[in-house]
Amino acid sequence: MTTTNAALRDWVADAAKLTRPDRIQWCDGSQSERDALIELMLARGELITLNQETHPHCYLHRSDPSDVARVEHLTYVCTRNREDAGPNNNWMDPAEAHRKVDALFDGCMHGRTMYVVPYCMGPIGSPYARCGVEITDSPYVVLNMRIMTRMGVPALQRIERDGTFVRGLHSIGDLDPERRLIMHFPEDLSIKSVGSGYGGNALLGKKCHALRIASWQARDEGWLAEHMLIVGVESPDGETHYLACAFPSACGKTNLAMLVPPATLPGWKVWTIGDDIAWLSIDGEGRLRAINPESGFFGVVPGTNPKTNRNAYEMIRRNTIYTNVAVTADGQPWWEGLADGKPARDWQGRPYDPANGPAAHPNSRFTVAASQNPSYSPLTEAPEGVPISAILFGGRRRKVAPLVYEARDWRHGVLVGAGMASETTAAAVGKVGVVRRDPMAMKPFCGYNFGDYWAHWLNLEGKMSKPPRVFHVNWFRQDNDGRFLWPGFGENLRVLRWIVDRCAGRSGARETPIGFVPEPRDLDVRGLALGEDTLGKLLEVDPAAWRAEMDDIAGYLDDFGNRVPDTLTGEQRKTRAALG
Ligand code: OXD
Numbered sequence: 001m002t003t004t005n006a007a008l009r010d011w012v013a014d015a016a017k018l019t020r021p022d023r024i025q026w027c028d029g030s031q032s033e034r035d036a037l038i039e040l041m042l043a044r045g046e047l048i049t050l051n052q053e054t055h056p057h058c059y060l061h062r063s064d065p066s067d068v069a070r071v072e073h074l075t076y077v078c079t080r081n082r083e084d085a086g087p088n089n090n091w092m093d094p095a096e097a098h099r100k101v102d103a104l105f106d107g108c109m110h111g112r113t114m115y116v117v118p119y120c121m122g123p124i125g126s127p128y129a130r131c132g133v134e135i136t137d138s139p140y141v142v143l144n145m146r147i148m149t150r151m152g153v154p155a156l157q158r159i160e161r162d163g164t165f166v167r168g169l170h171s172i173g174d175l176d177p178e179r180r181l182i183m184h185f186p187e188d189l190s191i192k193s194v195g196s197g198y199g200g201n202a203l204l205g206k207k208c209h210a211l212r213i214a215s216w217q218a219r220d221e222g223w224l225a226e227h228m229l230i231v232g233v234e235s236p237d238g239e240t241h242y243l244a245c246a247f248p249s250a251c252g253k254t255n256l257a258m259l260v261p262p263a264t265l266p267g268w269k270v271w272t273i274g275d276d277i278a279w280l281s282i283d284g285e286g287r288l289r290a291i292n293p294e295s296g297f298f299g300v301v302p303g304t305n306p307k308t309n310r311n312a313y314e315m316i317r318r319n320t321i322y323t324n325v326a327v328t329a330d331g332q333p334w335w336e337g338l339a340d341g342k343p344a345r346d347w348q349g350r351p352y353d354p355a356n357g358p359a360a361h362p363n364s365r366f367t368v369a370a371s372q373n374p375s376y377s378p379l380t381e382a383p384e385g386v387p388i389s390a391i392l393f394g395g396r397r398r399k400v401a402p403l404v405y406e407a408r409d410w411r412h413g414v415l416v417g418a419g420m421a422s423e424t425t426a427a428a429v430g431k432v433g434v435v436r437r438d439p440m441a442m443k444p445f446c447g448y449n450f451g452d453y454w455a456h457w458l459n460l461e462g463k464m465s466k467p468p469r470v471f472h473v474n475w476f477r478q479d480n481d482g483r484f485l486w487p488g489f490g491e492n493l494r495v496l497r498w499i500v501d502r503c504a505g506r507s508g509a510r511e512t513p514i515g516f517v518p519e520p521r522d523l524d525v526r527g528l529a530l531g532e533d534t535l536g537k538l539l540e541v542d543p544a545a546w547r548a549e550m551d552d553i554a555g556y557l558d559d560f561g562n563r564v565p566d567t568l569t570g571e572q573r574k575t576r577a578a579l580g
């Protein structure tokens with residue numbers, strides 16, 4: 001296989017000249033290609049067969065122990081003008097970046113196969129989908145890309161038809177963290193990633209293409225590429241609202257996207273469209289619509305069990321690649337939060353010893369096809385996507401943020417998103433549990449200056465006939481003893497219900513300086529063991545804490561100087577003034 005697209009042919013030839021692989025394999029996405037890759041990896045010890053009776057077609061991959069998460073400090077956006085990347089990104093001049101990274105690519109595929117992986121982000125026939133090609137020397141990446149994207153012949157055919165594609169050059173290099181770089185060149189729609197074989201660093205369709213490069217492309221073309229799950233909430237009388245929800249990494253996006261309605265809310269159904277990324281476009285009638293550019297889930301494993309996420313638990317019992325989980329004596333995957341079984345070997349393959357820390361790495365992952373999810377929505381394949389009724393922002397906040405509130409309008413909603421903050425998690429290298437500002441959950445993923453990004457969000461208002469309502473949720477509020485006040489998981493449907501009822505003009509709220517907050521009577525908490533005090537605390541808006549929050553947001557916005565739109569600072573001032 002090769003291609004009729006000359007630009008693609010030339011780029012592959014140039015990449016081969018630089019990296020000097022022993023052979024080049026164009027990937028067609030077929031089952032036989034997948035089977036051969038699995039055989040190869042098993043033979044090399046890069047995959048381990050899990051118990052095929054309990055977990056048919058499931059395999060384990062152990063990454064290098066120094067390569068277990070995204071590396072934000074080694075991730076760069078390389079634009080000609082530094083201001084275009086903004087203070088939210090590490091920046092390097094493109095010429096210098098190419099020089100640095102090409103030195104690491106020089107000859108790095110010697111003795112290896114170079115795989116050429118054409119892929120499509122979004123349903124192949126969708127006008128909202130976009131294609132890319134990843135060149136990689138990692139068969140693990142190919143196997144994952146085959147699950148996470150529409151990969152192979154149909155994608156190549158679309159590239160040949162459209163004539164455009166995002167170029168991603170990837171090599172695991174020597175896995176030395178000192179020789180690891182994840183470079184983005186949005187002006188050329190290209191990516192160069194070297195030195196890591198893990199997740200978002202290496203599966204270039206995901207964070208690098210579908211968020212960093214796509215957010216840039218989306219600004220130019222008038223749409224949005226967002227770190228959002230997409231979920232459909234169907235009421236007992238058959239009305240379905242689709243919500244797009246932005247939460248930082250490892251804050252429960254996958255769980256919310258696959259929520260299992262509790263028995264106390266009979267007749268409600270939840271449909272998953274996506275769990276991590278949404279591409280949002282305005283249709284001919286001025287409605288905001290969403291597609292999920294991905295076709296699989298690369299989800300955090302620890303904590304997954306029938307109580308927290310029964311759908312995910314069922315979904316990952318077959319045809320799943322596990323990365324960095326532990327194994328039981330009989331070869332079943334094991335992780336913290338699983339009720340049964342005992343780990344025999346930890347994520348590094350060592351005999352399990354609690355003194356070495358958790359058995360499964362806290363950022364261990366599953367890769368699985370979206371269609372295996374019991375709550376999979378067939379509209380995931382709809383070329384036109386789904387209409388969005390509401391946008392939800394949220395984070396992990398012990399204090400300050402109430403369980404839910406609604407922004408006054410779209411502009412205020414943009415401030416609510418821009419002011420998001422969350423306690424950090426294991427999804428990225430660095431300290432866990434510190435509060436950091438993470439606007440729209442895009443801090444690690446926005447491929448351009450946040451000031452320009454907020455302006456783009458604000459500009460979209462005039463293009464929509466009826467902008468979605470905007471909400472903020474916080475499942476993670478704690479009491480003074482560090483106990484969670486809200487049960488979370490399936491019970492979050494109660495909050496989603498208030499939200500969809502707000503969209504349909506059916507539920508009440510009180511107006512506060514930060515927006516509309518439900519009164520305790522507006523939320524259906526029947527059957528929950530929640531004291532009135534607890535509910536009061538969950539819905540509390542403490543003016544002193546919020547004054548401090550708004551001042552902090554003002555300081556954060558200041559970092560972006562004159563790129564911050566006046567409308568946004570105006571919204572901040574309005575909220576601050578209302579707080580007294
Ligand atoms: C992810 C992340 O892997 O956000 O989705 O880190």
Ligand code: MN
Pocket residue numbers: 227248249250276
């Ligand atoms: Mn994510």
